[in-house]
Amino acid sequence: MLFEPRLRLGVTGLSRAGKTVFITSLIANLLQRGRMTQLRAEADGRLIAAAVQPHPDRETPRFDYESHLAALSANPPRWPESTRRISQIRVSLRYRPTGFLAGLTGDSTMHLDIVDYPGEWLLDLALLDQDFTRWSLKALKAAENASRAPHAGEWRALIAARDPAEPFEESAARPLAAAFTAYLGACRKAGLSGLAPGRFLMPGDMEGSPALTFCPLPPPVGRDPLHAEFARRFDAYKRSVVKPFFRNHFARLDRQIVLVDLMTALNDGPAAVADLSDAMKEVLGAFRPGRNSWLASILGRRIDRILFAATKADHLHHLEHDRLTAILSALLSQNLAHAAFRGAETHALAIAALRATVEQEGDGIRAVRGRLEATGEEAALDPGELPADPASVLAAARAADAGPAGTGWLDGAFKVMNFAPPRLSRGEGLPHIRLDRALEFLIGDRLT
Ligand code: GDP
Known part of the structure; x- marks a missing residue:
C-alpha cells in the first residue's frame, strides 16, 4: 500500500504516574486482545492483527517493551523500571475499514507511534517566558x-x-x-x-x-x-x-494521554494535592500556549484529542471510581478556566493499566485484595471512601497550601497501599480497568 497513515500518541505524566506500566500493558493488550472489548474495532471483529515494528526514527531511544513485559511476567512479577527520558515505539495495526471503503481497498494498516516522555519536561515550558x-x-x-x-x-x-x-x-x-x-x-x-x-x-x-x-x-x-x-x-x-x-517531539504529536497519580496525592494529603494541582496547571499550559508564545508559533493545529486519566484505580472498589474521576475533572477545570485546548477534544477517566487487585465484599466492608509489594503477602485493604464532593478536596488542598502541611482527609481515614503486580495468566492480555476505553477515545476514530 502506498500510503499508510500514522498516528503519534504522546504518553506523559509526572514521575511515577504510571507511563511505563500504561504503555507496556497497552501494547501487550493490543498484541493479545482478549480484554479489549471496549475498543470498537475489536468488538466489531475488524481488528485483524497488531505487531511491534522497527521505528523509522532511529535517533530517539526505543521504548523497551520487552524488558518491561519481562519484569511483569517474572516470578514473582516486578514493576518495570520507570520512565527516565523520552522513548518511542511503533505498533502497527491491521484492520478492516468500515463503510464503502471496506469492499474497495481490503485491509488497512495504521502505524501507532507511542511517544513516552516525562511530564516534568513539560513544566519547562514555563521557563521559556522567564x-x-x-x-x-x-x-x-x-x-x-x-x-x-x-x-x-x-x-x-x-x-x-x-x-x-x-x-x-x-x-x-x-x-x-x-x-x-x-x-x-x-x-x-x-x-x-x-x-x-x-x-x-x-x-x-x-x-x-x-x-x-x-x-x-x-x-x-x-x-x-x-x-x-x-x-x-x-x-x-x-x-x-x-x-x-518541544520542537522535535512535542509539536509533532497528534493525540495525547496525560496520566495523573491522583491516588498517591490523595493518600499523601491536602498539601500533596495542592502541589499536584500547581504542577498540573503548568503541564496543561503546554497544551494551550498563549497565542503569541514561542510554542504556539511552532505548534500547528495538531493535537486534537487529550485524555486525562487518573491511574492506579485498582486501589479502589469500583463504586469509588466515579468519585476519583470527579476529583480529577474538578482539578482540571480549576486549572483550565474556560479556555479550550486549541480546539482539542478532552475527556477524563479513572483507569488501571494493570490491575493488581481483586475486589472483596462482605461484613459491611468494600475492600480490594492483592499482594503487598513490601512483604509479598496477600492482604485485603479498605482504603476508605473518597470525599463525595470534589470541591471539598480542592478547598482542603488550597487551605493546606496556605497553612502548615495537612495530615490527611477525614482525619487520615483514606489510605492506599502499594500492591505488587499480579501473577499473569497466559493468553489473554493483561488485566486492566478501562484501558480499552482509554484507547477507544485516543485512536478509535482512526480505525474506522
Ligand atoms: P512512570 O514514572 O510514569 O513511568 O511510572 P511507572 O509506570 O513506572 O509506575 C510507577 C509505579 O506506579 C509502578 O512501579 C507501580 O508501583 C505503580 N503503578 C503503575 N500503574 C499501576 C496500576 O495500574 N496499578 C497499580 N496498582 N499500580 C500501578
Whole structure:
C-alpha cells in the first residue's frame, strides 16, 4: 500500500504516574486482545492483527517493551523500571475499514507511534517566558512553602553562606547545583510534583553537563559573577534542552494521554494535592500556549484529542471510581478556566493499566485484595471512601497550601497501599480497568 497513515500518541505524566506500566500493558493488550472489548474495532471483529515494528526514527531511544513485559511476567512479577527520558515505539495495526471503503481497498494498516516522555519536561515550558532572576525569585519563594521548606535547608544554607563577590569557580557551582537537585529529589520523594527544571531529576544523557549545573539564586546586589554565569546556563538550558524537545517531539504529536497519580496525592494529603494541582496547571499550559508564545508559533493545529486519566484505580472498589474521576475533572477545570485546548477534544477517566487487585465484599466492608509489594503477602485493604464532593478536596488542598502541611482527609481515614503486580495468566492480555476505553477515545476514530 502506498500510503499508510500514522498516528503519534504522546504518553506523559509526572514521575511515577504510571507511563511505563500504561504503555507496556497497552501494547501487550493490543498484541493479545482478549480484554479489549471496549475498543470498537475489536468488538466489531475488524481488528485483524497488531505487531511491534522497527521505528523509522532511529535517533530517539526505543521504548523497551520487552524488558518491561519481562519484569511483569517474572516470578514473582516486578514493576518495570520507570520512565527516565523520552522513548518511542511503533505498533502497527491491521484492520478492516468500515463503510464503502471496506469492499474497495481490503485491509488497512495504521502505524501507532507511542511517544513516552516525562511530564516534568513539560513544566519547562514555563521557563521559556522567564528570565533567570524572575524564575529564581519564584523558585526560592516556593521553597519556603510548608511542604517544601523542610527539604530546602541545605541548599538555602549554601546560598546564604556564599560570598557573591567571589570570582566564578566551577567548584562553587557544583555543590549548589547538587544541593538544589537533592532538594528537588526530596520534594519528589515527599510526593510533591512541581519539580522544574525537568532535566535536573530526569537528565537522560545530560547528567553532569554544565547546562544542568546551576540553581535559583537571589537577585544580585552589586557584582555577582556566579549569578551571571548561572543566568547564562539557565539560558543555555532553555535554548539547547527545552526548545529542541518541544520542537522535535512535542509539536509533532497528534493525540495525547496525560496520566495523573491522583491516588498517591490523595493518600499523601491536602498539601500533596495542592502541589499536584500547581504542577498540573503548568503541564496543561503546554497544551494551550498563549497565542503569541514561542510554542504556539511552532505548534500547528495538531493535537486534537487529550485524555486525562487518573491511574492506579485498582486501589479502589469500583463504586469509588466515579468519585476519583470527579476529583480529577474538578482539578482540571480549576486549572483550565474556560479556555479550550486549541480546539482539542478532552475527556477524563479513572483507569488501571494493570490491575493488581481483586475486589472483596462482605461484613459491611468494600475492600480490594492483592499482594503487598513490601512483604509479598496477600492482604485485603479498605482504603476508605473518597470525599463525595470534589470541591471539598480542592478547598482542603488550597487551605493546606496556605497553612502548615495537612495530615490527611477525614482525619487520615483514606489510605492506599502499594500492591505488587499480579501473577499473569497466559493468553489473554493483561488485566486492566478501562484501558480499552482509554484507547477507544485516543485512536478509535482512526480505525474506522
Ligand atoms: P512512570 O514514572 O510514569 O513511568 O511510572 P511507572 O509506570 O513506572 O509506575 C510507577 C509505579 O506506579 C509502578 O512501579 C507501580 O508501583 C505503580 N503503578 C503503575 N500503574 C499501576 C496500576 O495500574 N496499578 C497499580 N496498582 N499500580 C500501578
